[in-house]
Amino acid sequence: MSSTLLNKYLIKKKKDLLEYAKILESLITLENNTLWKNKSEFNLYAKEVINNYVNDYYFDNNIHRDNPIEYSNDNINSILKSLIVYCKENNKLALLNDNKNETFLLSVIVTTSAYLDIATNIVDGNYYDTKAKFKYLLEYFQKTNILKVYINNSRLISSLFEKIRSNRSSDEKFFNSFEELEIKNNYLKENDYYQVDFEYKLKGIYDNNLIMKIKKNYEDTLKEISLELLEVRLIKELITNNEVNKYLIKVDKDLNKESYQNITDSILKDYVKIEEE
Numbered sequence: 001m002s003s004t005l006l007n008k009y010l011i012k013k014k015k016d017l018l019e020y021a022k023i024l025e026s027l028i029t030l031e032n033n034t035l036w037k038n039k040s041e042f043n044l045y046a047k048e049v050i051n052n053y054v055n056d057y058y059f060d061n062n063i064h065r066d067n068p069i070e071y072s073n074d075n076i077n078s079i080l081k082s083l084i085v086y087c088k089e090n091n092k093l094a095l096l097n098d099n100k101n102e103t104f105l106l107s108v109i110v111t112t113s114a115y116l117d118i119a120t121n122i123v124d125g126n127y128y129d130t131k132a133k134f135k136y137l138l139e140y141f142q143k144t145n146i147l148k149v150y151i152n153n154s155r156l157i158s159s160l161f162e163k164i165r166s167n168r169s170s171d172e173k174f175f176n177s178f179e180e181l182e183i184k185n186n187y188l189k190e191n192d193y194y195q196v197d198f199e200y201k202l203k204g205i206y207d208n209n210l211i212m213k214i215k216k217n218y219e220d221t222l223k224e225i226s227l228e229l230l231e232v233r234l235i236k237e238l239i240t241n242n243e244v245n246k247y248l249i250k251v252d253k254d255l256n257k258e259s260y261q262n263i264t265d266s267i268l269k270d271y272v273k274i275e276e277e
Contacts, residue, residue, distance in 0.1 A: 004262040005231045009174070014047075014054045016120065016167045020113040021046045023160045028109055028141060029148045035095065035102035045086075049110050052082035059238040059267070061114055068137040072111050079107045079114075101146055108141060116160070120168040122175055123240045127168060131161055178232045183222060185229050193248040193273060198226040223251065224259045234268050249274045 025042050036042040057078040064070035083103060087093045096103055115137065119130035135151065142149040150156065187194040230247060237244045251260065253276040263272050 004266060005228055006235060006262070006266050006268060009235055010054050010058060012170070012174075013058060013117065014050055017050045017054065017110070017113040017117060018043070018047055019163050019167070020116050020160060021050065021109050023156055023163065024109045024112055027150050027153060027156050027160070028105065028112070028138075029150075030101055030105055030146070031148060033102055033105070035099040035106070045106055046110060048086045048090075049079065049082045049106065050113070052085045053079055053110060053114070056082065056085075058114075062239075062241045065115075065118055065241060068115055068133045069140050071115055072108075072137060072140070075114055076107050076111045079110045082110075083107060105147060108147065112137060112141075116164055117167075119161075119164050120171050121239050122168065122172050123236050124242075125168075125239075127161075127165065130164075175232065175236065178229055183225050183229070185226055185233070187247070190248070193246050195248045195250070196226070196230055198223060220259055227260050227263060230272070231262060231268060234271055237271075244271050247272050250277050251275070252277055 022039065022043065025039065025046070036045060057075075060078065061071075061075050063074050080103075083106065084093075084096070087096055116130060116134065118125045119127040134157075138149050138151045141147050142151060184199050186197040186199055188197065189195075227249070230249070234244065234247075249260070249272060251274060260274055263269060264274065
């Protein structure tokens, strides 16, 4: 996996969801679990399912975010698909039939992790709202008569939300770091696209001739930074409940194509049109 900002973000999301799942595994359980015997075995299953889920469905999980029960019922289908992929790739399809309660439990834990991750969404997620509604999700799972839910375990729940708070703070630092740059993008709406115009502010330099010379010499590097800013903007749009905009980038035909491969080689390509001038 390349080191694009998008991939770095998704790698972090995999880590975050697995952290929540490890705590949830002690909060939501079965009377007799025959699939995993200890936390190490659980972590293996959870990690693989979460990896598949984040790779394929992470940005599709915004429906019914205001209702944790509807969210869970809708999103669990994506979790199950991710589990099936894992089983197929590892010749373990039999466990889906032989361990129906356990696979249901695993799916519940992962989809609950995905719901909790909404609290870390710095654009339109709400930590306190998610925390308040989490208890309704636990009450819902408790009614299944399959799962054992330790709804009153305040220690585990407190530990869970401390982890969520820490991850939200980390996400805020990630996104805010791009707000502090002297380089920014301007976005002008033209028909179905926003045209991306790069604006370079070279701090402490006021000689226009020198500024133009620096821009010429470092054009590729400056445009790479601007493309990263667009990448960050698109990530922020993808994690919201709103429609994702489409963008038009005009680049010099001599620009190194590796400069914008971060976009063209990822899901972001669906939202970006690149034209050579």
